[in-house]
Amino acid sequence: MTDAAGTAAGGWGLPQERRLVTEIPGPRSRAKFARRLEHVAAGVGTTLPVFVEAAGGGVLVDADGNSLIDLASGIAVTSVGNAAPAVVDRVVEQAHAFTHTCFMVTPYDGYVDVCEKLAELTPGNDAKKSALLNSGAEAVENAVKIARAFTGRQAVAVVDHAYHGRTNLTMAMTAKNMPYKHGFGPFAGEVYRAPMSYPFRERSPISGVEAADRAIDVLDKQVGATNLACLVIEPILGEGGFVVPADGFLPRLREWTDTNGIVFVADEIQTGFCRTGDWFACDHEGVVPDLVTTAKGIAGGFPLAAVTGRADIMDSVHVGGLGGTYGGNPVACAAALGAIEIMQKNDLAGAARRLGEVMTHRLDALSATHSCVGDVRGRGAMVAVEIVGTDGHTPEPVRAGSISAYCHSQGVLTLTCGTYGNVLRFLPPLVMPEPLLEEAFDVVAAGFDATA
Numbered sequence: 174m175t176d177a178a179g180t181a182a183g184g185w186g187l188p189q190e191r192r193l194v195t196e197i198p199g200p201r202s203r204a205k206f207a208r209r210l211e212h213v214a215a216g217v218g219t220t221l222p223v224f225v226e227a228a229g230g231g232v233l234v235d236a237d238g239n240s241l242i243d244l245a246s247g248i249a250v251t252s253v254g255n256a257a258p259a260v261v262d263r264v265v266e267q268a269h270a271f272t273h274t275c276f277m278v279t280p281y282d283g284y285v286d287v288c289e290k291l292a293e294l295t296p297g298n299d300a301k302k303s304a305l306l307n308s309g310a311e312a313v314e315n316a317v318k319i320a321r322a323f324t325g326r327q328a329v330a331v332v333d334h335a336y337h338g339r340t341n342l343t344m345a346m347t348a349k350n351m352p353y354k355h356g357f358g359p360f361a362g363e364v365y366r367a368p369m370s371y372p373f374r375e376r377s378p379i380s381g382v383e384a385a386d387r388a389i390d391v392l393d394k395q396v397g398a399t400n401l402a403c404l405v406i407e408p409i410l411g412e413g414g415f416v417v418p419a420d421g422f423l424p425r426l427r428e429w430t431d432t433n434g435i436v437f438v439a440d441e442i443q444t445g446f447c448r449t450g451d452w453f454a455c456d457h458e459g460v461v462p463d464l465v466t467t468a469k470g471i472a473g474g475f476p477l478a479a480v481t482g483r484a485d486i487m488d489s490v491h492v493g494g495l496g497g498t499y500g501g502n503p504v505a506c507a508a509a510l511g512a513i514e515i516m517q518k519n520d521l522a523g524a525a526r527r528l529g530e531v532m533t534h535r536l537d538a539l540s541a542t543h544s545c546v547g548d549v550r551g552r553g554a555m556v557a558v559e560i561v562g563t564d565g566h567t568p569e570p571v572r573a574g575s576i577s578a579y580c581h582s583q584g585v586l587t588l589t590c591g592t593y594g595n596v597l598r599f600l601p602p603l604v605m606p607e608p609l610l611e612e613a614f615d616v617v618a619a620g621f622d623a624t625a
């Protein structure tokens with residue numbers, strides 16, 4: 174993925190290097206942040222208050238001229254690299270042609286092209302169709318609408334630690350109160366939560382199939398399978414802590430939903446589009462969902478989301494029942510076609526697996542020397558470490574935050590997540606040059622030492 178000069182594939186020109194010329198954040202960013210505080214609602218948070226002026230490959234360049242290594246990808250969005258040329262070129266061409274018609278008013282090819290690609294790339298060989306939306310939450314909302322229309326049922330099953338968005342229905346589906354739900358109720362009804370398979374936090378070892386049967390028992394007893402329209406589940410939990418369920422958990426749930434006429438919705442908004450080393454995380458165990466929700470990595474940074482699934486399910490909604498003014502905007506579709514082209518041409522699924530090996534290797538090494546490493550987990554380039562106390566169990570969100578803050582101060586952008594806020598997660602662009610990733614993990618390792 175890198176040329177002789179160490180520049181990530183693509184040619185956007187930014188040196189692929191960590192370069193600090195001021196403290197982080199620097200004076201210019203601090204001044205801009207003061208203006209932000211004045212004009213932007215306080216409820217909109219900030220992970221790292223540096224103002225970005227350019228980004229490409231694996232780096233972000235801020236207003237003070239610092240070049241930071243990006244281990245966030247804008248929360249798993251810029252998988253093809255920021256401002257990837259194949260995305261930018263298509264976007265410019267499309268923007269010159271036309272920027273909007275509303276697909277529901279007058280159609281255009283880009284929308285249909287993206288739907289065709291989604292049918293080809295998502296799991297399963299059945300005839301599939303898609304509807305395009307603007308955001309992940311909107312895709313999840315639409316998946317529920319479609320499942321309800323298809324089944325004539327109302328209840329929605331989700332799991333512990335799930336994250337599905339911030340709209341009213343998806344807040345109800347999201348597990349964590351603070352900051353996502355606190356004070357924002359009442360929430361949508363008919364949402365029921367089942368226990369997840371969370372291997373590190375099980376009281377005693379339990380197989381994936383047993384964990385699925387535990388979830389099924391709760392849903393059977395408390396909701397009744399025949400009342401359930403759908404089960405919505407992230408194949409690897411994202412915001413909930415990069416929790417990888419035990420093998421067999423997803424296949425068993427897939428089998429049970431099939432037997433009971435429940436629509437199985439895989440929320441692949443964070444895991445999809447090569448992030449986990451396959452096109453979709455469900456591919457890993459050969460699970461074929463009825464519906465898949467996608468967003469984030471699909472369009473190289475442009476707002477686009479989709480529900481894709483079996484044609485008979487997708488077509489169960491009356492004409493005019495799905496849509497929205499901007500859903501499948503032509504510029505966003507052009508960006509998606511560029512991003513998908515990069516993923517296919519450059520085998521970004523393979524790149525994700527290689528980056529994942531580097532990160533896992535580095536974190537495993539840290540676990541040998543730091544007792545605060547409770548669990549190293551993830552798949553492909555979606556990797557995390559859960560930080561715990563000396564008992565090997567109690568969540569340590571303050572330590573996780575300190576390590577992350579150390580990385581920020583040294584020019585490496587990291588994120589935290591998890592129900593307990595104690596998970597450091599790593600989501601590099603899939604075009605990250607490996608030496609740069611190694612350098613970033615030198616900083617992460619120093620962060621463990623500095624906060625010990």
Ligand code: PMP
Pocket residue numbers: 248308309310311313336337338339407411412440441442443444468469
């Ligand atoms: N589902 C999952 C699994 C997500 O990770 C997210 C975003 N973090 C969403 C849904 C919501 O997506 P958006 O922020 O685009 O609404």
